[in-house]
Ligand SMILES: [Zn+2]
């Protein structure tokens with residue numbers, strides 16, 4: 348039995364946890380391990396909200412360990428590095444995705460397929476090597492072994508880039524695996540979900556012919572004009588759908604993969620997320636091609652409302668209706684910057700994190716500028732209670 352050490356570790360942390368299958372999130376004080384020789388401590392700026400978060404919160408897959416802090420699309424900056432860490436330095440902007448550990452010695456790990464290692468650790472709801480539970484990114488900071496930290500490319504926005512850490516790799520990895528990287532090949536994308544719209548963007552960046560398959564005629568404009576898909580087919584038109592499908596080299600069914608962790612329930616099924624090398628490659632690819640998620644930001648104060656919206660959209664999806672996907676959590680506005688500075692200086696005192704607050708302010712300022720440049724984002728003015736400013740982003744979808 349793992350010893351509960353949530354409050355006994357070196358670094359004080361704060362997040363939003365659910366204590367039971369109601370899935371309701373509330374403020375949670377806990378602790379993270381001391382930054383070890385191979386560790387990187389990351390201060391959270393944003394965290395995407397994934398359907399897997401919702402399903403885990405509510406114990407819908409039957410293996411949730413409470414209390415649980417979800418979140419596996421984390422973008423933040425480095426506040427401390429261990430003595431063996433040379434790839435990252437304090438102040439670097441980094442990403443943490445779905446996994447934070449593996450054995451790093453087996454054949455599978457040698458091939459950088461850490462996501463298939465039998466000792467793989469999820470970013471939340473896993474038991475870490477030291478017996479503690481892993482807690483995800485709905486929290487102010489995280490300590491991660493350097494191998495599982497990703498360099499976040501300079502031109503990727505932290506908020507709209509965050510969902511790539513799960514949704515992006517979930518569609519990128521099978522495209523690579525099935526050779527859907529050769530220009531001219533024909534990709535079908537079923538469902539213009541959060542995953543679907545990223546699949547269209549990545550497909551176009553590879554030079555593929557992309558066809559969106561949807562139940563809703565209203566999606567045609569979005570698919571073709573906004574996302575640049577080549578053709579659009581209604582799934583309610585079987586003859587056209589069959590004709591189109593016959594010319595497709597591969598179809599990404601974003602409805603089937605909308606719960607990216609589900610495949611872990613049966614190990615033999617298909618591909619799931621990606622290894623660290625491939626995830627870094629995906630981030631670099633998206634940065635190069637200016638691919639980000641379409642997002643709506645929402646304050647963390649509204650996290651429970653967000654989860655309700657997600658839950659409702661799940662129900663609706665079964666009835667083939669609209670849904671939403673991809674929420675980024677974090678947030679930088681004047682109040683958030685002030686809160687972050689305050690929080691960071693407290694942490695510095697308490698945890699001896701070697702980060703000057705002026706440097707934090709500088710980083711946050713850069714984030715703010717970066718965000719202002721991103722025209723997709725229309726942050727709502729909210730009253731913030733803490734640094735955890737969660738913003739909801741939506742990609743309304745139809746099958
Ligand atoms: Zn996810």
Ligand SMILES: [Zn+2]
Nearest residue numbers: 450453456464
């Ligand atoms: Zn391994």
